[in-house]
Amino acid sequence: MVDGTRSEPKEYAIEEFLIKEKPYYKPVGDEEDLFNAAYNQHIPLLLKGPTGCGKTRFVEYMAWKLGRPMTVVKKNGAQSKANEAQKQIPLVTIACHEDLTASDLVGRYLLDAEGTKWIDGPMTRAVKNGAILYLDEVVEARKDTTVLIHPLTDHRRVLPVEKTGTIIEADDRFLLCISYNPHYQSALKDIKQSTRQRFISVEFDYPPVDVEAEIVFQESGCTEDEAMSLARLGEKIRHLRDSGLQEGASTRLLIYAGRLIKEGITARRACQVAIVWTLTDEPELQRSIEEVVSSIFE
Amino acid sequence: MSTEAWKELESSLNTLPGSVSDAYEESKVSMSEIFSDDELLLWGKEGLAIGTQTVRSWEAAIEYFNVSAMVVKSLAFPSFMQWARCGTHLSQDAPSLASAFFSVSPSIVTNLRPQYIPRWVGLGRGLYKGTWKSGNLASKFFECSPELVRNLPFWDVEIFASLLESISGKSYEVAADCLDLGTTVLPAMGREREVFLSMLRSLTDTSWREVKSCLEIVPKVAKDVEDMQIGRFLKLGEKLAKSGMKDTSRFMADGTQALSGVQPNTHGKILDLCETLVEVEYDAVQPFLKSLETVLAGITIIQLDQWFQTGLNLIKENKEAGLAFFKIESNTSESVLKTLSSSIDLDVIKGIVTLYCTALTGQDIEISNSQELVDKGIGWVDESWASTDGTQVFLPAVVDQYDDKQSNFSWFKVIATHQVGRLEFGSFEFEFDTEAKVFTNRRVDAEKAQAEKLTKLGQPDEVGNVRTYTDIGKFLNLFDETKLAFDIFTVMEDCRLDYLIKTLYPGIKASTKQVQEDAILKRPEITELPLKEAMIELLIRFSLDQFNDLKVPEEYEDVVITLANLVHTLGNSESTVEDSAEATIRAYELISKVINETKPEEEWKDEDLEDQLEDFDEDEFESLVEKMQQSLEMSGEDGEGDPYDSPSPVEYRGDFKPEMVQLISKLQNDASEPGENQPLSQEELEQLLQETDELELDAEQGEIDAGMFAAWVENIMKEAGMPPPEGEPGDGQSPVLSSAEEEGELEAQEPKTYAYDEWDFRAGDYKPRWCIVKEKTLEEGEQSFYTEALNNYSGLLAHIKRQFELIMPETWxxxxxxxxxxxxxxxxxxxxxxxxxxxxxxxxxxxxxxxxVERDVAAVFLLDMSASTAEAIDEGRQNSDDTDAPDDPVEYMVWLRRRREGLTRRNYKRIIDLEKESAALIIQAIESIGDQYGIYGFSGYGRENVEFYVIKDIDEPFNDKIKRRIDKITPLHATRMGASIRHAITKLENKDATTKIMFLISDGRPQDRGYSREGVEKEYAVHDTHQALIEARRKNIIPFCLTVDKAGHDYLKEMCGDMGYEVLDNIWSLPERLPMVYRNLTK
Incomplete structure (x- = not known):
């Protein structure tokens, strides 16, 4: 901060985190309508797509968008402006990993001075407060946690909490949204059919060149030409997906490169550090991608 | 026992200095315990004899008495006396020599066989020449002897001593130094010592001083030269020494220095070259080695060959020139080096270029040497040029256009990008009916006009039929002078590509520009060309971005300006291949009306067009055409001019054959989807090929005879995957492509048969449903084998079981x-x-x-049941047993009995027997921890007959049947591993286990009848197996190969890549090793 006063780090309770600014998101297909429809109909969503193609951003965008007053149709007009925040929909994002247990999500007893005390987990809080619960990379989570979401994702919309012996009914605004990346899904880490079939699935992929160029341009602040070149580079690199690269260059990486370029790093260097070296450690592949970079950028 | 004799001896001893008898008395005490009295007396007398030889020999006598007690431990009495007498002789020569001899004796007799002692002493005496210096040397030899004898075979010591002797003839100091050096250096050498000594031997004749330097240098040699090559290196030195080279040590030093500077794995290759060189001119070897480091800094070891050959040829003609060459002191040498070092081999950068092209086009591009395209015999002829046939990009094998690597690589990149550009920007996707983006459509009108013209001429649309098979052909058919039109189209399309590449890939704009400028320099002089060709040449210049400094014929100035505008307008990022075609129509309209005649110098004028370029204007163009038509008609009869010749091509753009590419791909489509379009008959194809201009270009040398066409047709049909033309057996037109493989997919029809793909590494693709795996359950034999195996290995089994049971608690x-x-x-x-x-x-x-973490393992064991497993395991084990016969009598009896039993029961063991035993053991081991597992054998003959024998299916519980099946594991046919692995994968794939393991136990490389075309079966088999293993890993199965083939390291590395494998040095360890590897893998 220029004035020398240290700004306090902003801290929110997980269920109070609201998307305040409109996140940049450029719809490629009808995903926005689908999300709206699913939200109104209480159908959970499964977002599929490679890394860095905008799944998380899309959820943030939708959380913001659904939280706008015009979409809050069920609230009566008497509610005042002070309750604006109430209308907005919090977004609870949980990155799943192998050790994520059921109690990490639901809650657990903790000890304090008087004895034990029940603390709600993020899932319970999201259910109670009517948030959008976003489980990122859900295949990574242990199987017992995926079973947890079953009663939440059918007509019951409840969350049984074994340890406290209670059942929590989901708030009307609650929506479950999970994502996974089919590319590095293996036979072992596939989502079970019984889980899968509780969701509608929206497939994401990297956007077409011109759209991606616009996204890179908007997000990174580099020039339009540079953004176009980056988008074309992205397209070329994705051609290598079957030739040794596990994943193509994500839109996120292209944006990183664009930002570096904006800061005055030369384009070739920016691509090298943001894209080439990030994507692979294999020298031949690196060299090949660098040749593509050096063809596209001066 | 005569006391007399004793008395006499002792009194004589007393005449010698007092210390002698002291030593005698002292020693006698211990000697008397060993020797009988008579022997003792002889012992004492010998001492006296030693002491009385010369004035100072009593000193030697003291040593004699002192060491006797120790020496006698190793020598029996006769040998002992022989030893003593040697000393006596020595002390006669020189007492100091004898002293030295005696004092080292205790440490030497333990290592030297008694019969060698006199010879050894002889060596020392040989060195003594009666002088003080020689005495010193000889004593020194004795002092060093224990060290030498302990570490060298005796004959090497002898050679070394004789070496010293000849050197000592020249200088005692040098000989003494050599002795010192030799004592430390020689023992450290391995089997190269012999070569080294023989080299030294030859040195003593020519330049004895070198011996010492060589001894000094040789440890460094051993350190820096690759182990396997030391012997050869020393031999080379010997050869040089023999041929009279003076400074062998310098050679050794320089050579070692040179070799240490390069990769050890290249030493063999370098020594090959040296050996060639030494035959031709030994003086050149040293300069060659000296230059090596500099040379190899620039070029690869493969290129070294080329450089070396140049030098070798030179030296054969002119020694001085050759020497200068190898010293890199000649221009030839430097320029050869420069060309080699800056050139780029396609093989080296193939991987990178392939990925680069794949990235650019998004298609699976294969990069090949242009030669391969020429070899296909389908119309491409120039092997040094780039080209593409639509799926592959062909590039020249070597690029050495420029003097530095960077430029050559840029050039490579430019040509590769250009070829790829044809694919990326759709040069081959021309469709006659698709609208162009930049120009208006004139094709339809032209088609009508052409049709009318043909009708007028009375040959309505007849000829066009075949040609219109491809869109490009249909297009070119619009023109009377198709060759001219095709040339224009080529220029236009290349121009479009260059423009697009420069715009979309700004990064190689600079290189492209450079390459274009270089290309302009190589273009012919415009004014020397007849006008039509000059017009094409001008088009090429425009396409190369040269609009200034042009010579333009005054008469056609307006035509040239229109053409320039045309090219300028085509340079648009929107333009497509159809635009190139439209531009071609327009340019053709103009150029075809130019009379092809040479114009004198003064009718040309200089022109700079760059600043006057404007967009192409259709109206102006039409009025120009009108004008030209009129003038053409006015000029009348003599408007023919010279015959038209195609321009010399632009090298970096390579060969462009759109019609051939479209033809082949269309033929392929038609062949794979029969019914829709009637594919061309052979006659039609032949007619088409005769008409196309793409082939005409290549046959400038002479007439294309009918046979050539037939061959082309056949090859093209083969390329397109069409059935070969019927009939005409043995018409002498053998196809260029051999058809060793039986083509065609197979179908799994019978129950329990499965069809699998097979990987063809040459195509980089799978051959669909290529192998039929027949699964059979192995028949049952005797159960006794199983129980017997367990009994034989009961000790090992207990150990293995214990190890396995230890795994269990870890999981709970x-x-x-x-x-x-x-x-x-x-x-x-x-x-x-x-x-x-x-x-x-x-x-x-x-x-x-x-x-x-529950243990959740599923494993599959694949046993090789190929015929080669019937091989008897060599008798090595038995022989080693002979020498290992235990000394202890009881143990010996046990050992003998065991051996006899073994011999009566089975004369020899086969590899398969060990595999069977291993199977029995692993079953026991795995049963103890309860993993899921299956055991299968595989063999087969031919791809339609891959046999897959179930010994224990993965779902089958273990029972007596399985025990009996093991007995029936027998050597059968060949090994087609890939298909068997794929079948095993299928078995494992259906299992729900966290850890899946596939064990492959084999005795050699995969081989089978008709694995692939001749010459590459081995590679093909290895690649296919490798691919199968990769497939396994993709499916989360851990593959592991265990082989008993000692030569396995050669191919297993390639076959398994980074997947696990192990080569068992000792076949007998298989039953022990298999369970252990399994345990480690699943832990």
Missing amino acids: RKTYRLVDGEDIDLNAAIEAISDLRMGVPPEDKIYWRRNK
């Missing part, structure tokens, strides 16, 4: 002190409570949980 451990778990961990909870009471923040990790 409780984990304490967790934040969350099954129940409260009481200890931790109490601690937490007491912490709370004390007001200390409690630890919150108060739960325990059972570790839920």
